[in-house]
Amino acid sequence: MIDVLLFQLAGELYGVPSASVREVVRYRIYTPVPGSPASLPGILSQRGVILPVVELRPLLGLALAPVTRAARLVIVAHQEIDMALLAESVLDLVALPAETLQPLPAALDPARARFLRGIARHEQQPVMLLDLDELIAGLRAGA
C-alpha cells in the first residue's frame, strides 16, 4: 500500500507521502519575501519554525486561483527540509493499493512529469503522486 495525503490543485487530485507530512493547518496569509521566485513566494512561522511556502502550481503548469476557505498548508519534512505546501483543499489520508500505481502518460509535459512518481487511483479518480526528492531538487535548481 502507498500511504498518502490527498489534496487538490486546480481540480486535480495529488498525493504526498504521508510519512513526510507533519501536519495540515488552515491557510493563513504568509509573509512575502522580496526577490523570491513564484514557486517560493514567502515564509511563515509554524510552531516557532520559519518555513518556506511552496507554491506548486507554477511548477506543475497549473493556473493560480483565488484562495478559498478550503485552502490548507501541508507542512512537510523531507530530506531535512521543512516546507509548507499550498493546497487548494485537503481531502484525506488514504492507503492506495500499490498495484494501481501506473507510469505517467508519455504525453504528459516533461516539466510537470518531473515532479511526479506516477499515477494511482482513488475511488475511480486519478491521483498524481508527488516525488518530494525531485520537488526539492527542482526548487533548489530554480524550477
Next chain:
Amino acid sequence: MPSDVLLIVRTALCRYAVHYADLSEVKLIADPAELRANGLHNRPCLGVELGPLLDPFDQSTLIRRRALIVPLRRRYVALLVDYVDTFLERAASVPLPALLRERLQQPWAIGALALDDELIVKLDLRAVARSAMLRSAGES
C-alpha cells in the same frame, strides 16, 4: 545609538526590518523631488520608493515620506517609506530557510523576525540601495 538596532519601517503594504547602522540618517521630507534636485550634504541623492522597488503592487499614496538615507561611495540613496514604526534593540532575527535563501533573485532579504504575531523580513538596505542605483543608471 548601539550598532545592533533595527528599525521597523512600513511601506503601503508591508513592514520591514532594517539595520540602523546601514543608514546615515532618517529624514522626514515633504517632497521627494527636493532631494533629487538639491542632493544631500553636497552629494547627489537618488530618491527611490522602497515599496514598489520590492513589490510592484506596494504603491504608497502618502505625500510626506520618511527617507532612509543610505550612504554609498559618491552619493546617497534615499529609500522612501510611509512610516518608521519603532526601533528595536537586540531583536532576535533568524536567517531565511536555506531553500529560499539559495533562490533569491536579489540579495535583499537576509532574515526574518517575529513581531506582534507577524513575521517581518529583514532587509540588507545597502544591497537594496546598490540595486536602486544600478537600476537608475540603467534607465538613464
